[in-house]
Amino acid sequence: MSAPTAPDSALVDLLGLVAYGELLAFDRLAADARLAPDLRRRAALSEMAAAEIGNYRRIADRISVLGVLPDDAMAPYVEALQAYHDSTEPKDWLEAVTKAYVGDGITDDFLRAIAGALDEPDRQLVLDVLHESRYAEFAAAEIRAAIEADRRVANRLSMWARRLVGEALSQAGRVAAADRGALTALIARREGVEVPALFRRLTAAHTERMAAVGLNN
Template structure:
């Protein structure tokens, strides 16, 4: 059964939010590739960045079809999303891949939940541009490798991951304020009002993700 129709402005706002996230992720990953300890890893993160900009183009094209300039759809979210990245600059390769793994993971979980309120083709578009599992697996493997090489790194990366989540949740509040009710409208359109349940599911997924990478929640 398809989701109930969401308000048109809410759909455009969500696509704008996702598009900006992809654009900033491209910039971040391309810059963070400099931390890579070898060319193989540098290429891997660069490929991840290339996927992000390709996803941005798909979202921008869809916004164009809806008659909304991408820059207008993204404008309200620039401050909170840029604020998140500015406050979570990684210092080395291990922190860079942890940010890609933890930060992108919890964001994807949230967007996957919200996307259930969309009708096609927008629902599938949002689901398609979420980060591929192979990238998460690459990042998790890099974290486990760093911990295996130096077990003391686990404590530092666990603290870094907690900071990432804290900053993400803080900026999420600003996103909700900036979108003037668009995300709330999507949740209501899908008939889901259990916000507490949503955050329980996000927390459970994050805990499992941390454990899979060998980090403490």
């Protein structure tokens, strides 16, 4: 009788990062929904929160199937990701939707790139938990409407978005140290893909998203 195959440590580390990100996103969106100016928008953010906790459950279940406790897989990322959210807590509704728009966009671009290095069923699982386009469209519409009503909002939200990205990059360094090279290893599995090139593409995509809603980078 052969011994059970050890789980792919790089895969487990990535899924642990995704799982904790989804769990924190649920917390964030549920709290931010209270900042909404009306019930329609409060419900929209609450729906986003519900989707995040559903995604968390799918990832956590997959980690368990791989023979690892979800808590153990997530543990290396708790400090860095919690620090990011603690340092970027929105003060009002527009800051909340900008954080969702900017943060979710960068996260989705990164996961989409990483998913290409995974085998099935994990490739499709990671792609499945990417945020639905209607959520990005909702956040973008809120930002555009606010800028149209008051052009001064663009400067404030542009500064807020730059702060979000700066904090994200700062904490990304801590995540990279925590994951024991797992993400780098996964990226390296894709022929011709290097970490600096990947981050250049992520930055370019972020700049395009900013411009699309009337914010500057």
